[in-house]
Amino acid sequence: MKYEHVLVAIDLTDECSPVLARGREVAVRNGAKLSLVHIVEPMAMAFGGDVPMDLSQLQQQQFDQAKDKLAALGVDYPEVKLGDSHLLYGQPRQGIQDLAKQQNCDLIVVGSHGRHGLALLLGSTANDVLHGAPCDVLAVRLKKAE
Ligand code: AMP
DSSP states (O other): OOOSEEEEEOOOSTTHHHHHHHHHHHHHHHTOEEEEEEEEOOHHHHTTSOOSSOOHHHHHHHHHHHHHHHHHHHHHOTTSOTTOEEEEESOHHHHHHHHHHHTTOSEEEEEEOOOSGGGGTSOHHHHHHHTTOSSEEEEEEOOOOO
8 A cells, every 4th residue: 555645744844854854754655745734832832721921923033933944844854845845733633634635644753762661662752642543653763852
């Protein structure tokens, strides 16, 4: 069975290179379409929900920076066609799974850290994405967190 549409979830940190490289490799080998997704998480959530200040400007800056980084990746990865880099706002697990459904992706590629318990095999986001994923999930092992 060949994959037809590979969705690579990237956190836009330095660690996303091996995840992207593996996603590209699988897509090229399968002759599949390659899409990228990054989810910008609401800042208020990181602070526990109730924040007594207006974060909208900071949030916009974060969104703009992510947009620039995604655009730069598009230059390095010409296999990702115009319109196939998705920048969404929300919660990573939900955003990645929903997009995979909408776009009929048959493989999601995520990075995974060695942490503790089950997380020895799957990083937390990878674990989250796997549960309830609409398709196969490839967890690319990243270097162990220090
Ligand atoms: P984590 O478990 O949060 O360290 O992340 C592991 C992997 O989940 C990353 O390598 C990405 O593939 C994916 N991921 C984490 N955060 C995001 C995000 N905000 N948007 C898209 N993918 C993400």
